[in-house]
Amino acid sequence: MPENDTATGFKNRIIEAVPGVNHNFAARCANRIKRRADRMQEEFDFYESLRILGLVSDTTARDAVRNLETVTA
Template sequence: MPTATGFEKRIALAAPQLSRSKCQRLALKLAKRAERMQTVEDFYTALRVLGVSPDPTALDAIRRMETT
């Protein structure tokens, strides 16, 4: 997983007009957001919440699990 320093370097390369402090602040925000995205919700839970399922039988199985 990218670190704040890695994000800072990428931002500095993509937007050289930004000051170093702005790059650091943006990088820290991105690193925190990336960390939250990895830990807050499980991938399959997120799919269930969004109602996205490639297989309709999976939705039926989840409904059965929720009702029992």
């Protein structure tokens, strides 16, 4: 089972799912997926840090994100 948290792991999973795919296209898609996953994790870490610092009183980071989005919307 390939690692899922690396671009190579994503590329291997794409190639397994779609055997006839061009390897360069799979690599480009894997890089996009990796960047998106990294950005999502950074945002989660940011809100988790707010909770740890006591700036947001929610017990979970997901609740904090949801509450902050409803306040700003």
